[in-house]
Amino acid sequence: GAVVSQHPSRVICKSGTSVKIECRSLDFQATTMFWYRQFPKQSLMLMATSNEGSKATYEQGVEKDKFLINHASLTLSTLTVTSAHPEDSSFYICSARPAGGPETQYFGPGTRLLVL
Amino acid sequence: ELKVEQNPLFLSMQEGKNYTIYCNYSTTSDRLYWYRQDPGKSLESLFVLLSNGAVKQEGRLMASLDTKARLSTLHITAAVHDLSATYFCAVDRVGADKIIFGKGTRLHILP
Numbered sequence: 001g002a003v004v005s006q007h008p009s010r011v012i013c014k015s016g017t018s019v020k021i022e023c024r025s026l027d028f029q030a031t032t033m034f035w036y037r038q039f040p041k042q043s044l045m046l047m048a049t050s051n052e053g054s055k056a057t058y059e060q061g062v063e064k065d066k067f068l069i070n071h072a073s074l075t076l077s078t079l080t081v082t083s084a085h086p087e088d089s090s091f092y093i094c095s096a097r098p099a100g101g102p103e104t105q106y107f108g109p110g111t112r113l114l115v116l
Numbered sequence: 117e118l119k120v121e122q123n124p125l126f127l128s129m130q131e132g133k134n135y136t137i138y139c140n141y142s143t144t145s146d147r148l149y150w151y152r153q154d155p156g157k158s159l160e161s162l163f164v165l166l167s168n169g170a171v172k173q174e175g176r177l178m179a180s181l182d183t184k185a186r187l188s189t190l191h192i193t194a195a196v197h198d199l200s201a202t203y204f205c206a207v208d209r210v211g212a213d214k215i216i217f218g219k220g221t222r223l224h225i226l227p
Binding site: 032034041042043046049057104105106108109112 | 151156157159161164204213215222
């Protein structure tokens with residue numbers, strides 16, 4: 001089955017630092033990857049859609065200068081939270097859609113970010 | 117705008133009982149998904165429903181889709197404690213590049 005990994009699984013950082021989260025599709029190529037944020041006891045909120053080789057499409061209200069997304073290859077997308085603050089603490093989940101189908105998304109295991 | 121509503125949002129039930137979670141969506145959709153999420157974990161795909169009248173079953177869970185009513189149900193039969201989790205439904209449209217999630221139903225099954 002299609003596997004998506006995320007690294008790191010958990011990160012604690014000081015306020016003001018930047019954190020990079022990697023999302024990899026391990027056994028398939030993904031032209032499109034998605035980044036979600038989930039606060040405790042809430043649903044997943046789509047932050048941005050990342051297409052290989054082009055700029056990410058951000059959802060309304062998501063600061064693209066704060067949440068930098070790079071989709072450098074068909075198997076890797078990165079999310080960098082710049083100048084992180086405590087309110088950025090959340091569970092970040094990526095998903096990937098296989099190139100050429102099927103039209104579904106496979107979710108990574110998530111990264112828990114805690115900003116002190 | 118595509119919206120997804122689940123109810124109930126929280127459900128506490130006894131083992132052995134049956135119950136149904138409902139998922140309504142606002143506009144025409146091509147695919148309806150059900151996911152399970154355990155605390156601190158990511159999403160586990162349960163079902164993908166593609167057409168009107170589709171019914172899928174896995175163990176004690178059965179999902180159905182009525183595209184005319186824009187309604188999907190997730191039925192739990194003879195619940196067991198291991199089914200305690202949060203269940204999300206989600207919908208998308210071909211080419212829309214987005215999955216829209218419901219708020220989730222937190223299911224707590226009492227032994």
